[in-house]
Amino acid sequence: MNVFSLLLSDPVAVYSLVGLLILFGICGFYVFYFMKKIHDNG
Numbered sequence: 001m002n003v004f005s006l007l008l009s010d011p012v013a014v015y016s017l018v019g020l021l022i023l024f025g026i027c028g029f030y031v032f033y034f035m036k037k038i039h040d041n042g
Contacts, residue, residue, distance in 0.1 A: 007013045 007017070
């Protein structure tokens with residue numbers, strides 16, 4: 001539990017986690033978007 005409390009109390013770690021979540025969300029959106037376009041086109 002010490003690691004989790006350190007991650008939640010350190011602002012650099014919180015910003016990094018938020019940035020990674022945003023990045024993965026954008027990547028997931030583009031994967032879904034292009035797969036949908038490929039499926040509709042074929």
